[in-house]
Amino acid sequence: xxxLLIPMVMGFLVSALARENxxxxxxxLPEDRDLxxxxxxxxxxxxxxxxxxxxxxxxxxxxxxxxxxxxxAEGLHNPLGIVAVDNRTLIxxxxxxxTRLVDEDGDGRADLYETLCDDFGLSGNYHEFHxxxxxxxxxxxxxxLGTASSGDGIRAEVRGTFYFNSERYYNDxxxxxxxxxxxxxxxNRRRPGRMYSSVPYRGWMIxxxxxxxxxxxxxxxxxxxxxxxxxxxxxxxxDNQGDWLGSSKLFHxxxxxxxxxxxxxxWEEGFRGHPLATPVDTLDAMRTRACxxxxxxxxxxxxxxxxxxxxxxxxxxxxGQLFVGEMNRSRIMRIMxxxxxxxxxxxxxxxxxxxxxxxxxxxxxxDASGALWVGQTKHTWAxxxxxxxxxxxxxxxxxxQKMNLTGDGFRLTFxxxxxxxxxxxxxxxxxxxYFYRYHEGYGSPQFGKTDVPxxxxxxxADGRVVELVLAEMAAWHLHELKIAGLKNVDGRALANTFMVxxxxxxxxxxxxxxxNQRAGxxxxxxxxxxxxGRGAPVSRRPGTVAKKHPLPGVHEAELATMxxxxxxxxxxxxxxxxxxxxxxxxxxxVEWELPVKAPGPYHLYFRYALxxxxxxxKLIVNGREIGEPLPFPSTDSWSTWRDQVAxxxxxEGMNRIRIESYGDSGxxxxxLRIEGIKxx
Numbered sequence: 001x002x003x004l005l006i007p008m009v010m011g012f013l014v015s016a017l018a019r020e021n022x023x024x025x026x027x028x029l030p031e032d033r034d035l036x037x038x039x040x041x042x043x044x045x046x047x048x049x050x051x052x053x054x055x056x057x058x059x060x061x062x063x064x065x066x067x068x069x070x071x072x073a074e075g076l077h078n079p080l081g082i083v084a085v086d087n088r089t090l091i092x093x094x095x096x097x098x099t100r101l102v103d104e105d106g107d108g109r110a111d112l113y114e115t116l117c118d119d120f121g122l123s124g125n126y127h128e129f130h131x132x133x134x135x136x137x138x139x140x141x142x143x144x145l146g147t148a149s150s151g152d153g154i155r156a157e158v159r160g161t162f163y164f165n166s167e168r169y170y171n172d173x174x175x176x177x178x179x180x181x182x183x184x185x186x187x188n189r190r191r192p193g194r195m196y197s198s199v200p201y202r203g204w205m206i207x208x209x210x211x212x213x214x215x216x217x218x219x220x221x222x223x224x225x226x227x228x229x230x231x232x233x234x235x236x237x238x239d240n241q242g243d244w245l246g247s248s249k250l251f252h253x254x255x256x257x258x259x260x261x262x263x264x265x266x267w268e269e270g271f272r273g274h275p276l277a278t279p280v281d282t283l284d285a286m287r288t289r290a291c292x293x294x295x296x297x298x299x300x301x302x303x304x305x306x307x308x309x310x311x312x313x314x315x316x317x318x319x320g321q322l323f324v325g326e327m328n329r330s331r332i333m334r335i336m337x338x339x340x341x342x343x344x345x346x347x348x349x350x351x352x353x354x355x356x357x358x359x360x361x362x363x364x365x366x367d368a369s370g371a372l373w374v375g376q377t378k379h380t381w382a383x384x385x386x387x388x389x390x391x392x393x394x395x396x397x398x399x400x401q402k403m404n405l406t407g408d409g410f411r412l413t414f415x416x417x418x419x420x421x422x423x424x425x426x427x428x429x430x431x432x433x434y435f436y437r438y439h440e441g442y443g444s445p446q447f448g449k450t451d452v453p454x455x456x457x458x459x460x461a462d463g464r465v466v467e468l469v470l471a472e473m474a475a476w477h478l479h480e481l482k483i484a485g486l487k488n489v490d491g492r493a494l495a496n497t498f499m500v501x502x503x504x505x506x507x508x509x510x511x512x513x514x515x516n517q518r519a520g521x522x523x524x525x526x527x528x529x530x531x532x533g534r535g536a537p538v539s540r541r542p543g544t545v546a547k548k549h550p551l552p553g554v555h556e557a558e559l560a561t562m563x564x565x566x567x568x569x570x571x572x573x574x575x576x577x578x579x580x581x582x583x584x585x586x587x588x589x590v591e592w593e594l595p596v597k598a599p600g601p602y603h604l605y606f607r608y609a610l611x612x613x614x615x616x617x618k619l620i621v622n623g624r625e626i627g628e629p630l631p632f633p634s635t636d637s638w639s640t641w642r643d644q645v646a647x648x649x650x651x652e653g654m655n656r657i658r659i660e661s662y663g664d665s666g667x668x669x670x671x672l673r674i675e676g677i678k679x680x
Contacts, residue, residue: 121199314370
């Protein structure tokens with residue numbers, strides 16, 4: 001990373017750029033060699049001073065009255081959000097904890113650094129960001145925890161429970177230090193998906209109540225870089241495109257809900273197994289959909305903090321709506337929500353686009369005058385740096401104020417009366433629809449792209465409301481509207497002409513998700529990990545759900561490492577999400593890598609099926625062949641399953657258990673169950 005040192009210059013830097021009715025100014029940052037120009041948190045104190053946190057762990061206060069900065073706190077670790085409680089108290093989300101900073105003696109510097117919550121895990125993975133916090137009217141705090149990246153592993157020491165191979169381990173003397181070191185090495189060799197959750201509660205929204213108790217609030221998040229509350233106290237967060245997210249999204253977060261990213265399921269109460277082993281169709285049925293989807297590369301690539309317009313009209317005609325920053329381009333978006341069928345959905349539209357606005361708008365805050373302050377950052381990705389202020393000139397902008405669903409199309413409410421001649425022409429309104437596929441892969445192209453003709457235009461008597469009648473309505477699709485050449489009655493052009501409505505539910509009789517939009521449309525692809533690694537797809541009938549083995553200590557074969565064999569599901573009677581089908585005669589194998597807490601002799605139960613004959617397999621444990629090959633005689637059919645039992649010594653810590661073919665292929669292998677042998 002290259003760091004830009006910015007000398008302090010009092011006051012605002014000169015800026016003459018603006019969009020109509022709004023202007024943007026750039027503010028000089030503190031003269032501090034430890035800063036790199038990036039701003040990662042903003043909040044206004046009751047006395048009007050601005051608190052800002054910076055990537056290298058410092059918090060400064062800016063006094064607009066004399067345009068000066070003063071250091072308030074330092075020594076924090078990657079703070080990514082800040083809340084002002086009063087003129088002497090701030091709350092910060094830094095990487096390891098939520099911290100209260102208090103200036104006890106009134107000298108302008110924090111004297112007390114108090115841990116409010118650190119009851120979540122850390123593995124040392126660079127991507128385990130901690131976003132937030134926000135504080136509701138009851139004093140509860142909410143923050144979001146990012147998942148870890150497969151581009152990095154875990155460190156020699158983790159904080160909290162460690163989830164590995166379907167088990168949770170916490171401060172177990174049997175696993176420290178050497179057994180845990182082996183387990184860690186195995187984990188780092190085959191990480192569980194592109195973004196994973198090996199410690200609690202990565203991929204979750206957490207709640208911290210006034211007593212400091214942490215409550216796991218909602219799961220299924222990936223990189224939720226933005227948390228916000230609206231005027232009604234509803235909780236929102238943005239999430240960034242990636243695995244399990246076809247495009248970036250805005251979620252209405254509700255307690256107990258799952259929002260789609262599989263990795264976080266490791267921390268669901270009672271969950272056992274590999275998060276990625278759950279069939280995609282099952283996850284699809286479990287998840288709560290986004291209230292707004294941001295079309296990737298069109299509307300946003302990396303949305304950031306949602307901030308409600310709490311200015312009561314001081315920032316223009318958008319009171320109560322949400323504004324959302326964007327990292328990759330010089331854009332701030334505006335969100336127009338409504339409730340349909342008991343859930344929120346709505347439209348996103350550019351608000352400020354270029355015209356002097358920098359890239360990387362990561363954190364937002366309104367001051368008492370109604371100006372919007374914008375902190376910009378990049379963290380080595382696309383983005384920018386700096387601090388800017390967006391101000392309204394008090395004149396009414398010509399904008400789409402609201403977009404609402406109707407029974408046969410959409411109702412657009414404008415801030416000013418539209419030109420009736422232009423508005424009544426159907427060619428003024430260009431609509432198309434599409435959707436993004438929900439799947440484990442990174443992102444998604446647009447599917448089902450269809451132009452939707454506008455067949456009629458209805459104009460209200462005051463000229464401010466236009467109803468568009470569509471040739472057809474389709475639930476579970478994004479509806480993209482482009483407005484061509486529209487002006488108001490005075491001939492002024494519309495400021496923003498492009499918007500996208502996330503139409504999940506119709507006003508009446510919303511149909512099920514269409515077949516071509518199901519997560520596993522066509523052949524269901526259940527992408528399975530090989531012991532937290534990545535394996536090949538397993539072909540299964542649509543709608544099939546994995547069946548759990550009734551006994552404890554079972555390790556599915558389709559989740560193991562294999563060579564010369566493939567995962568399959570074209571039989572019946574197996575447990576889990578499939579089985580392993582040997583493909584070649586000599587040297588093909590299935591290998592499990594499993595932790596054992598105590599050394600000793602163990603029984604190994606290999607569940608298998610074989611239609612005819614006998615296909616012996618070598619048993620190899622920790623690189624040493626054990627006894628004679630196991631016989632694996634016929635079970636009479638490919639759907640009749642039996643156990644082949646063997647005895648082998650296992651060591652404390654990680655063990656590699658392999659069955660390998662020689663001279664002939666093997667049968668179908670469903671699972672391995674291990675059971676300690678008790679002394680008589």
